[in-house]
Amino acid sequence: MHTSDWPSGCNRSSFSGHVCNLVKPGGNECKMTNWTKYYTSLLPKFHVTNYDGRTRRHQWCCSDVTFHCANEELCEQWIQVANEQLALLTNRPKSLLVYINPFGGKQCGKRIYEQKVAPMFRRASISADVIVTERANHARDHLKTEANLDKYDGVVCVGGDGMFSEVLHGLVTRIQTDNGVDQNQPDAELVPCSLRIGIIPAGSTDCICFGTVGTNDPVTSALHIIVGDSQPMDVCSVHHDDIFLRYSVSLLGYGFYGDVLTDSERTRWLGPARYDLSGVKTFLSHNYYEGTISFLPAENNMGDPRDKLQCRSGCFLCVDSAGLLSSVHGSSGWSVIRAEFIAINAASMSCACPRSPKGLSPAAHLADGTTDLILVRKCSRLDFLRHLVRHTNKGDQV
Numbered sequence: 001m002h003t004s005d006w007p008s009g010c011n012r013s014s015f016s017g018h019v020c021n022l023v024k025p026g027g028n029e030c031k032m033t034n035w036t037k038y039y040t041s042l043l044p045k046f047h048v049t050n051y052d053g054r055t056r057r058h059q060w061c062c063s064d065v066t067f068h069c070a071n072e073e074l075c076e077q078w079i080q081v082a083n084e085q086l087a088l089l090t091n092r093p094k095s096l097l098v099y100i101n102p103f104g105g106k107q108c109g110k111r112i113y114e115q116k117v118a119p120m121f122r123r124a125s126i127s128a129d130v131i132v133t134e135r136a137n138h139a140r141d142h143l144k145t146e147a148n149l150d151k152y153d154g155v156v157c158v159g160g161d162g163m164f165s166e167v168l169h170g171l172v173t174r175i176q177t178d179n180g181v182d183q184n185q186p187d188a189e190l191v192p193c194s195l196r197i198g199i200i201p202a203g204s205t206d207c208i209c210f211g212t213v214g215t216n217d218p219v220t221s222a223l224h225i226i227v228g229d230s231q232p233m234d235v236c237s238v239h240h241d242d243i244f245l246r247y248s249v250s251l252l253g254y255g256f257y258g259d260v261l262t263d264s265e266r267t268r269w270l271g272p273a274r275y276d277l278s279g280v281k282t283f284l285s286h287n288y289y290e291g292t293i294s295f296l297p298a299e300n301n302m303g304d305p306r307d308k309l310q311c312r313s314g315c316f317l318c319v320d321s322a323g324l325l326s327s328v329h330g331s332s333g334w335s336v337i338r339a340e341f342i343a344i345n346a347a348s349m350s351c352a353c354p355r356s357p358k359g360l361s362p363a364a365h366l367a368d369g370t371t372d373l374i375l376v377r378k379c380s381r382l383d384f385l386r387h388l389v390r391h392t393n394k395g396d397q398v
């Protein structure tokens with residue numbers, strides 16, 4: 001609504017903060033003799049749409065609620081109280097640093113942000129500093145060295161899993177460097193990061209967004225960010241000979257999935273279809289790898305790979321993630337498996353995505369301090385194909 005539509009006598013400065021619009025009475029609704037103010041806000045009034053589709057169940061959309069008031073004074077009071085209540089919601093971000101990958105997925109990141117997300121942030125009075133990345137690792141390097149993190153309540157990445165990974169690496173590395181923690185030490189205790197990372201899905205798979213929110217919808221993600229939702233996640237570090245390699249929050253894949261991802265990078269120009277092509281090529285090559293896996297079996301954890309409930313934002317088990325992490329012990333010692341493997345996978349979350357709506361490990365928890373190890377030993381192509389097909393349509397992958 002433009003300011004020219006406001007009723008005369010209505011002073012814009014008195015309606016600052018999260019109160020978004022005041023609109024003049026009009027249309028069929030307004031038959032009152034006194035002039036009436038209509039107050040439309042982005043108070044946390046949204047509703048879950050009643051789609052039946054399997055990916056649309058978790059979709060949120062904005063809903064405007066109009067309050068009718070008989071006199072101006074009362075209306076002013078409502079607005080004041082609404083603003084006061086909104087100011088009390090300290091978990092809502094006020095200032096965000098946004099990185100957009102213009103080349104992720106179908107190369108729509110910039111448009112998605114400008115057309116769908118930015119207007120919602122504006123309505124919610126969130127200020128955003130936007131950086132459109134100019135090269136791979138631009139966001140990571142900026143966060144590591146340059147970004148003034150004190151200015152922000154959170155960092156948002158507009159892109160896919162690769163962009164999320166960049167932001168995660170940049171942020172975690174910056175916090176450790178600032179606090180003198182050596183990431184090369186596998187048992188170093190990392191300093192937690194107070195900034196939250198939001199994801200606006202604009203990539204090819206968007207597995208981390210899908211696995212946490214339940215849908216890949218930019219509007220839903222923007223609303224989660226606006227209302228200050230947060231979800232802790234297990235972050236797993238990968239080291240080789242006391243050298244830190246990288247962090248992973250979703251799938252750590254050696255063998256089949258590692259080969260698919262490596263091959264798909266060569267055909268990035270194909271967009272999301274590159275995963276299908278690389279998947280077929282890698283499947284036909286039927287490579288297997290000899291290896292030794294050593295792992296500490298988790299004990300006392302409450303989740304089970306055959307649990308029916310999928311862990312999402314707000315999971316009761318993952319609420320106390322720090323407590324869970326310290327209570328998960330492998331007291332019975334290391335287990336060792338030596339074999340020939342087609343795939344060695346460690347899933348720290350379900351790894352659900354639109355192609356595999358339940359994911360590689362449907363019941364994996366987002367923040368229970370454990371990872372689900374999925375080992376596929378050397379087997380026939382047909383058996384491996386059966387295993388792959390199970391990911392796309394079965395709740396029970398075992």
Ligand SMILES: Nc1ncnc2c1ncn2[C@@H]1O[C@H](COP(=O)(O)OP(=O)(O)OP(=O)(O)O)[C@@H](O)[C@H]1O
Binds near residue numbers: 106137162166
């Ligand atoms: N401006 C840029 N030019 C080239 N590459 C970029 C740029 N910005 C980011 N990248 C890189 O592009 C890679 C892929 O980006 P992103 O994850 O957003 O999309 P995607 O790979 O299509 O989606 P997904 O990871 O969900 O499959 C990231 O690893 C990131 O480092």
